[in-house]
Amino acid sequence: MPYENYEKWKTVPLEQTPHLSIVIPAYNEQERIVATIGAIASHVSDLGFPWELLIADDGSKDATVQTVEELGLANLKVLKTPKNGGKGRAVQRGMLAAEGDYILFADADNSTPIEEVSKLLAKLETDGFDVAVGSRAAEGAEEGKKSLLRHILSGGLRMIVKYGLRIGVRDTQCGFKMYTRDVAKKLHSKQTIMGFSFDLEILFLASKFGYKVAEVPVAWVDAPGSKVDTRKEVQRFLRDLWKIQMNNLSGVYR
């Protein structure tokens, strides 16, 4: 049966509202994205509900868009833009276009294995949370192949986030987060940060608006070929943290 589920998803367009949408932001991912799509399509098709996959391209200069379109998958949409606007912008476009009752954003390298999706879904469906955040810091999480530099940086940034923005979530940056549809639309329509630290703003807003946020331990692998320049991103992260404070004080988030 399982392969038939995938074949149906691959060939028969949905006629009903998806139960789950999965948004993958992509920038120059022609090499990595097909394997991730395959892993996601195989696993999620077996979960027994209608679902859609959105690849939010971020103005890739390589053949990401063409590669994904040529797969010809019936329930995969490619969101295109001519201009590179940042990972946050790509996620925002995906979140606002997604139609599912629940919307997951996941990274293009499958660094949090898609098998973890059910943990997050259960938090929203069963436990009544509005947001479920995959976490490499929560008790029970497994981190594989993480460099020492990333260990030190993530520890330091967690402290800053905790005391600077009073965000209770310990791992704000894990690229594996799920929202109910209404919450996703509200949070991402208020989003002003379009770089890698957009997650921080989204979690700050979730806290500000009083949404219930669950931090869920997930497995995570530091996938090779990361496009993150750690030094630059730390600087941006600190700058964005300041911007969130200023936005909040000046009423941007009302």
Next chain:
Amino acid sequence: MEMLKTSSGNIAVLQLKGRFDAHEVVPVGAWLQEQVDAGRVQIIINLEAVNFIDSTALSSLVRGLKHCREKGGELRLCCLQQPVRVIFELTRLDKAFTIHATQPEAVDALQ
């Protein structure tokens, strides 16, 4: 990822377990090269316990296949889990490799 190296007659067999990605390509590539250099060019890679394979790992298998064939041998795959099977289909590499449902079937085909 775990690597279990065995043989069946003149066929070298490698069983992999876990996530086969760029972190794991070097030891697998080294094992493949070692087999080819030693003239063991009938090779089976059993992917039964592999749940994800990335593009770098796929490329390493293609290189292994090419090297085997250059020496008059063959590299066969067997026991693909569904996610890996789907990845092979989407990348169209299911056309490049002969993929067997079971390891005994792959062994029979190479003998």
